[in-house]
Amino acid sequence: MLRTKDLGDTITEDNNSSDKDKYRAIYMMRHHFQENLKTQYMTMENPYDLWIALQRRYDHQKTVLLPKAQYDWKHIRFLDYKSVDEYNSVLFRIVSLLRLCGEKVTEEEMLNKTLSTFPQTNMVLQQQYRERNFATYCGRGRGRSVSFKPQIKADRCHRCGMGNHWAKNCQTPKHLCELHMESLKRNPEANMVRDTG
Incomplete structure (x- = not known):
């Protein structure tokens, strides 16, 4: 911020900044302090000294x-x-x-x-998370959009949508099951982006 106002030299050692620039720099620095810092450093009038004091305080x-x-x-x-x-x-x-x-x-x-x-047994959540966030993490909007609609097959747990167990033995947390089932009722559509290049 000090550099954008041509005051960056005021916080360097052995600077030849004018008193006007030094006081402008001090004012700008104190403007961004919390109240308790303003009172602790109120007596400092050299921006370089103030900068060094702040570095000692916060460098760790x-x-x-x-x-x-x-x-x-x-x-x-x-x-x-x-x-x-x-x-x-x-x-x-x-x-x-x-x-x-x-x-x-x-x-x-x-x-x-x-x-x-994700637990190794919970492949449905892994797949949905990957496909929901694929564009966010990897695609950045390039490529063509592909529609994805999750489905639960008949041979899967009706509570969480996974295979390998019955609903009465389901270990998936209730709030995730409810979230998953609600998303299927709404017939959500997630858009994946694939890089064609």
């Missing part, structure tokens, strides 16, 4: 944030959330923290992470 944040973000990334599970949107919101928050700390997380890694958290 990455060392605090990175282990927590890595832990959250390792332990996030799709089935712990009531909706896809809630899961995606938490996933993107974790990825943002990882990227802030210098870690590189690709969209493919995000998709693979999500799919790896």
Whole structure:
């Protein structure tokens, strides 16, 4: 922000900025402080000194944030959330923290992470999640649109839509079963994008 106002030099060592520019920089920096920070740094009149003080105060944040973000990334599970949107919101928050700390997380890694958290027996949810989010993660709107309509076959559990078990033995959480069955009643249509190139 300071650079956009031609004030970036005010926070460099041994700068020759005018007093007017220094006070403008201080004003702009303090404008974005929380109230308690404004009072703590009220006496500082050199933007460089203020910048260094803030760096000392907040530079260690990455060392605090990175282990927590890595832990959250390792332990996030799709089935712990009531909706896809809630899961995606938490996933993107974790990825943002990882990227802030210098870690590189690709969209493919995000998709693979999500799919790896599904139980091996729950292939229907994996397939629906992949097809719902395929365009978001991979396609970016290129290629041709393909319609997908999920169906439950007669030889599958009427509660969750999977095979290999009876409804009375179904282990899929109730809220996911209800969400899945409701989506089938509405006859949803998800659009996948395939790269033709």
